Amino acid sequence: MKIHLVPALVSSLLPALAAFGQTTGEKHREVPTGRPAATAGPVVTSPPVRVERGGHLSVQVNVDATGNNILGDAANEPSIAIDPTDPRRAVIGWRQFDSVFSSFREGGYAWTDDGGQTWTFPGVLEEGVFRSDPVLDVDADGRFFYNSLTGGFVNTIHVSTDGGRTFDMGTFAFGGDKQWMGIDRTGGTGHGNVYANWTRTFSTCDGQFTLSYDDGMSYEDCIDVPGAPRWGTIAVDADGAVYIAGTGFVVAKSTTLRDPGLPPAFDFATPIDLGGPGLFGAAPNPGGLGGQTWIDVDVSGGPRHGDVYLLSTVDPPGNDPADVVLARSTDGGLTWSDPIRVNDDPPGPDAWQWFATMAVAPDGRIDVVWNDTRNSLEANISELYYASSGDGGRTWFENTPITPAFDSWLGWPQQNKLGDYYDMVSDDRAANVAYAATFNGEQDVYFTRIEAPSCADADGDSFVAFTDLLAVIGGWGPCDGCSADFDGDGVVGVTDLLLV
Template sequence: MNKCYTSSIKSIRNAFLLGFLVCSATAFSQTTNFNTLNEMHNEVPDDPYIEVNKAAMERSPSYEAAGPNYFTKQVNVDSNGNNIVGDAGNEPSIAVDPTNPDRMVIGWRQFDDVSSNFRQAGNAYSLNGGYNWVNPDVLTPGNFRSDPVLDFDSEGNLYYNSLTTGFVCQVFTISDGGQDWGAPVAAFGGDKQWMRIDRSGGVGDGNNYSYWNSSFSTCAPNNFTRSVDGSQNFESCVLVDGNPRWGTLAVDASGNLYTVGQNNAGLIVTKSTTAQNPANPVVFDFFNTVDLDGELDAGIPINPQGLLGQAWIDVDISGGIGHGNVYVCASVNRISNGDAADVMFAKSIDGGITFAPPIRINDDASESNYQWFGTMAVAPNGRIDVVWLDTRNAPNLLESVLYYSFSEDQGDSWSENKLISESFDPTIGYPNQNKMGDYFDMVSDNDYAHVAWANTLNGGQDVYYTRISPYGLLGVEDYSEANPFQLVLFPNPVSDTTTLLFDISSEEHITVTVFDLLGRKINVLLDETVFGKQSLSWEGVNAERAKLTSGLYFISIQSKTNRQTIKVLLE
C-alpha cells in the first residue's frame, strides 16, 4: 500500500491534504464526544501475519543528526546500521538502567512491511549511552503485539509490557543484565495500558503496576493490576477510581502510586497509598480533576487514526524545595481559545489534592498550530523536561518538528522552546494505518533528557533516540561520539551546489557516497586516504554528471571505524 517511494509519498501527502481541507475547521476545533473517542481506539490484529524476507528489502543509510545540545540516532536499523526501506515503527517506549545509565532499551510497534497493519514487538538496546543501537529480532516472531511499555526496577531488571490478541497483556523480563528476554508472563491488561515499576526503596520497591482502558479489558470493567513478586505473577484486576484512560502512572519517593487519565468529566489524578504494601489490597485514596484548560483528543488531521497524545504524570523525588510535587502534562484541545493542540502543564504541592492553574509550555503566538504528542519526565534533581511535535512553522499545519523546554523552578517558568529536529511530513510511510502511533516516551536524569520518538526524516516512519542537554551543550566526548567527522553541509536544501566540510583526525581511507531514498549508490565524491580538514562540492549530479531529479538524498562518509550520514534535499 504505502511504500516509501517518492511517488507514493507525494500521493499520500496530497490525499491527506485534500482530506484536511475538506474537513471544516469548526468540526476539529471541539473535542470529539468522549464516549466516541473511547470506543474508536483499540488494538486488534486486522491484517494476517505474512512472513517478510527482510534480507531482500532495500537499504538506505540510517538517519542521524547532532547539534550543540542534542544528538539523534535511528534505532530500528539492520545489523550493519542501515535503514530498512519499506518497514515502519512507532509508539516507542524507552527504559534507562538506573544501575548503568549507558544501558538503554527501546521497544516499539514493528511493522515489517507498510502494506500490512500486522504489528509485532520491536526492541533494540544500546550499551554505550545511545550512540549505537542493536536491533535483535522481534519478541515472539509472528505473534501480534502492540502498545509496548518498558521500565527498569532499582536493581537493573528490565520489563517489557506487550499487548497481544484478546486485549491480553504479557510482561517479558531480563533479570540477568543481559539481552535475552525470558518467557512472557500473563499480566491481565487491556488496550492503551501503561506500566510503572516502584523504585522508591521502600516496602513496595520492585512492584509492577499497570492500568489501561476499561472498555477493552481482559477483566472489564476493571483496569488495574499489580505484581509484588518481580512480575512473575499478577493479581486479579481492580478498577481505578474515576475510571481514567489514555494516561500514565508515577510513584513518589514514599512509594505512593499516582495515575492520570481522562474520564467523561475531564482529566483526573488518582492516588493510592496502599498499593505499595504487598500485604494490603490496592485501594485508591481519592481522585481529583486536573484543569489543563482542555481535554485529550483523537482523530485529528495531524494524526487521523491516532491520539493527540496521552496524559503524563510524574513526581519530584529530589529531596529539595519541590520534593513531593505532582506534575501533569498533556497535549490538549483547548477550551478557552479553541486551539486544537497546546502543551499544557499543572502542578500540585499537596500530593494531588489540588492543582494550580494550568500553564502553556509552547511559546508560539498562534492558536491554529498543532503542538502534539506532548511528553514529560522529571529528573532526580527535580528538573522537569517536556518535548512535543510542533507545526508552528508549517504553512500547511502539517510539517512537524521536535521541540523541547525545561523548568528548574517546579514548573513556575519554562525555558525558551528549543528546536531539536529538522522538519518532516508525519503522513508518509503510514503502515496501512493512518497515524504516527499514540505516544512518545522520555526518561530524564540529572544531565540529560532521553527521548524515544518516531519521525519520517529518512522517508519512512521509523524509531529514533535523542539525547538532549537542557543546558545547551553536550560534553566534548558526547558531541564527538555523535558527530565523529564534525560533518557540515551548506546550503541545504540544494538548488545548485552544496559544500561538504568534515575533519579526519588521523590519516585513514575515507569514502564519501551519495545515496537515493532507496539506498542506491548515486555518486562517489571521495574514495582515498586523507587527513585533516576536508572540503567537497556536489552539484546534485550522479556519477555520469547528469542532474538528478529533486527529492531526498543522503551523503554518507565512511571510515574503517566510523560512519556518518546527512540528509540532503535537492530542489
C-alpha cells in the same frame, strides 16, 4: 490560584469521566490483524539515518543486524527504559511493522550499552505474534520489563536480565488496550512492585489495574481505578505512593497499593482542568491520539520534593488547535494549579503542539518534548521541540527545536497515524528521548539525548548567588559528577566559573 474540589463534587464528576472513556474510547482501540504472507526476495536496506540540528543528534534505533535501515517497514510508538545501575545501558521498544502494506505488527526492541550512540535490534519479542502498545520500565537492579498488548487485549510482561539482549516468554498480566506500567524503585515497602493500568472499556477482566508483589513473577486480580483514567501514565513517589493519570483529565492516588498486607485500594481520584480537552483524530495524527496524559513526581529531596506534575496536549479555547499544558499539585494530588502553557509561540490557527511528553529528573527539573508545526504552519510538517523548567513549571527556558522538520503523514502502515505516544527518561544532565519521525520518507524510531540548560545553582537552593561561586572555587579541578561542574565536562574550571 488552586482549584479546590470538595469530595461531593469529585464524586459527582467521576461517573461522567468514566462514561466519557466508554464513548470516546470506542473510537480508538487496537485491532489485531493477520500476518501478511511472506514476500520473496532479500530484505532491502539503506544507510541508517542520523540527523542533527543545533548540536542535537538523533540516531536511528530500528536498524538491522548490520546497522542499516530496513526499507519498506515502519516503526512507531517507542518506549524507553534506562538501567539505573549503568546509565549507558538502555532499551527501546516499539511497534514493528515489517511492511507498510499491512497493519500487522510485532513487538520490536533494541538495546544500547554506549549511551545511545549505537543500537542493536536483535528481533521481535515473539516472531509472528501480533503485538502492540509497547511500554518499557526497569527495576532498581537493572532488569528491563516490556509490557506488550497482544490479541484479545491480553497484556504479557516480559523481563530481560541481560541488558535487553533477550527477553523471556512473558507473564500473563490481565490487561487491556493502551496499558501503561510503573515500577517502584524507592527501597521502601513497595520496592520492586510492578503496577499496570489500561483502558477500562477494552479490558480482559472486571477492572483496569493489576500489580505484582513478587518482582513480576505473577500479577494480582484486577481492580477498578476511580475515575477510569485511560490514555495516560503511572508515577511512583519517593514514599511509594502510586499515581495514575488519564485523559479526561483525572488523577487517582493510592498510598496502600505498596503494602501486600493491605487490601489494594485507592485513596481518591481528582478531576483536573487543563484548559481544554485532550486530542484524538486531530489533523497531524488523524488515526490516533494527539498525545497521552503524563504524570510524574519530584523525588529530589529539594524544595519541591513531592510536588506532582500533570501534562498533556489539549485543545484550548479559541482558534489555536493544540497547546502543551501543565498543572502542578503541591499537596499530593488533592488540588491543582491553574493550567500553565509550555509552548511559547503566539496562539494561532495553524500551530499544532502535539505528542506532549514529560519526565522529571532526579534533581527536580521538568523536561518536556513535543511535535510542533509553528514554523511550517502545516498540520503534517512538524519539528521536535524541547523546554525545561527548574522551578516546578512556574517559568520555562526558551522553547528549542531539536530536529529538522518531518512529515507525519508519510509511511503510514495501513494506519493513518504515527502511533499514539513518544517516551522520555530524564537524568540530572539531560532528557533521553525515544520518538518516531519520517526523515527518510518512512516511519522510524529515533533516540536523542537533549542536554538540559545549565543553571549555576551548585548548592541547590534555587538561586544563583555568592554561595555558588564559593562552591566552584572549593571544587576546582577534576570532579566528575559534582554539583559545581555545570557544563558536565568532568572538571570544575573556568567555564563553570563564567556560568556563575
